[in-house]
Amino acid sequence: MRGLTLGDAFGETWFFRPAETLETALVERRLKDGPWLWTDDTAMALSLLRILDRHGRVDQDALAAEFAGAYAADPYRCYGASMHDVLRAIGDGEPWPVVTRRQFDGMGSWGNGAAMRVAPLGAWFAGDLDTVVAEAVRSAEVTHAHPEATAGAVAVAVAAALSVRGVPGGELIEAVAARVPDGEVASRLRRATRFALSADPRHVAGMVGCGSLISAADTVPYAIWCAAANLDDVTEALWATALAGGDVDTTCAIVGGIVAARTGLAGVPEAWLAACEPLPSPLVMNPGQ
Template sequence: MTADHDPASRLARALASLRGLSVGDALGAQLSTPGMVGWLRRRELPPGPWRWTDDTEMACALVAVLAARRRVDQDELAALMAERRDPERDYGSTVTQVLDAVRAGDDWRTASARLFKGRGSWGNGAAARVAPLGAWYADDPAQAVHQAEISAYVTHQHREAVVGAMAVAAAAALAGDPDGPKTGAELLDGITALIPRSAVGQGVRRARDMLDYADSSTVAAVLGSGRRTSAQDTVPYALWAVARSLGDWEETVRITARAGGDVDTTCAIAGGVAAARAGGAPPADWEADTEPLPGWVPGSGS
């Protein structure tokens, strides 16, 4: 591992991933309107400005906590996400329940655990926000996976949702390491080696087997594209798109979006992971069309 573990270098990597996540999220939000994915099929873009969603807002909170604590502090993360929650950012109903309860004074452990009759949410939200954490720990992928697990529990306590976050963090950590995987197959193999056996893990292995498929719709029919908003229905496809076009941020997001589904979430995941890789920044005009990051994010320059 040659990625720098200096806090300033870690923050720079996390911010690069966060910007990629926000552009993917904001573009995906525009494309979520029926018929809008056709813009990408015509190699065109929808008119700006593009406004990002809850995925970016929660990722901003995660980066802010890492910058302040150099690790995930669950209590601080829950409090900051609750404080910064903007109801107009398209938050899902389950995470809204948790964050509203935290804002009202409840413990996040109780609020998150009582979802779905005590089983916890298996949604894709914890995975959608976590790529910058993986980029932060590009010098230590095992720690990225551990910290991602800790971060997920604040809002998602079902094991598949937790493993989904672990898989995305592993992907971003591996992508952010200059000595990391050189091919898509190596990336997906590396993720599989870092996460527990699970439906998400099975999906990542299937994604690896489908890297020679060119039709994203066919792949999405097998892996899912977030239509069920579960981690296992979302994460494998987004990571397939990253691996399929490793090193090309724009093509990664175009491939991700073409299959439809939960487009802002899949594009947030793919955009965040792809931007963790050196040289993986979004096109300048795409970033210019995207709403800036909030000024309360350390180092954002907004």
Template sequence: MDGRHRDGASIYLVLTRHGSIDQDALAESFAERHDFDRGYGPSTGRLLRLIREGGDWRTLAREPFDGTGSWGNGAAMRVAPLGAWFADDPDEAARQAALSAEVTHPHPEAMAGAVAVAVAASIAPAKPPPGRFIDEILRHVPDGTVREGIAEARRLLTIADPSTASAVLGNGRQVAAHDTVPFALWAAARHLGDFKRAFWTTAAAGGDIDTTCAIVGGIIGTAPPDWLPHCEPLPSWALGQGSP
């Protein structure tokens, strides 16, 4: 479980305790359970350390990019459990996803990426046709580079080759929401209901594979039974069994 997977567990914990995203509680959980060895980026690692030392996340999170905050893909990577929590309620999933992203990634593009993934995870259990799946996501994503990329992913649904799709949409190599989320949604849309095909299609594109596969896997949902023994379980603290 890398840092962003661990943050997904914090989202789950906050939802179980509050029923919605309490931003202060989420920031506290992120900071308290920050583990440097889990592969956090340096900016996020610094942010969580300063929050843990008493800093205000509302100020600290907006320091990068001249006061607009990070537009990285971390908020999108960790948000799928939130979308699943609000299954069949994409409007609420979108609203809560924006709140969850703002704690560490308040840039509009990062928030748009988180909204898109949460909506996707919310509606994926119904297995809508690929085009309708993307259209519903677009209905919730504000104008910007992420939305333009998702619209392009919609146009590329007839393309089967992940390398071709990622050449247009990106594969997370830039570690930015707009370079990550559109391709992940393309892969998920083409293989809703087929975790293995979705996973290997995503991995075949290269780039930031742990992030793109985590997003796609989170959207698709339950992994095949023969894969589950190889997955790291939720930490005990996320299940209400104490601190790490």
């Protein structure tokens, strides 16, 4: 959870900078002064973690209520436009299956929101990959009815579980792809396996996307490649992920969650930890308690 939050807050610092200086700042590794504030990626991951702690599994009705309650308490965490509508409607008492299935003319959202929050779930159930897949699906369905969004959540959760289990970076992407249902996310994961882990992240992003379209397919394969390429170093993983731009807070949140599931925050500079907005304590405390 702390790795996800660090990635989220670090990634958010790269928005709203002049385009002509952004890549130079990334290449030269010029950090923004703190505080680094976390976004909806962390807020929703915290809600999911609370439900796992409370129920030991994804209780979908409880998760929907937790998401809506956290949103109502703090709606200014850079939630996506469609998620404002979803969480307000759920908070107003509409059933979550009805709300999520009517998004985007009945197709449901295929955004990256279900993937950005799910790494702690993968670590939680790491001992049983079948359970990881099933619970990741359940966690996604509460807000994202489109199968590609669900596939993205499955991919990230499996990647985090495999990270915990010590699977080498060179094997990680193929192992994840084997657990993801056929579709665009799976196709781009297979495409990502063709790139050496020493490749320039910007080149990989050009081939598989880096979140600019905010879709699961455009976000998740790149993030998993970046994690696989830097599976033992959170700091290097986040620098590499940010280099390509795109939806940087979300790609970095995904990568931070996957890599820290293996390493913890060992080796992260103290200045980064001091700059990052702290999490609630204890982590699983209900905001209303």
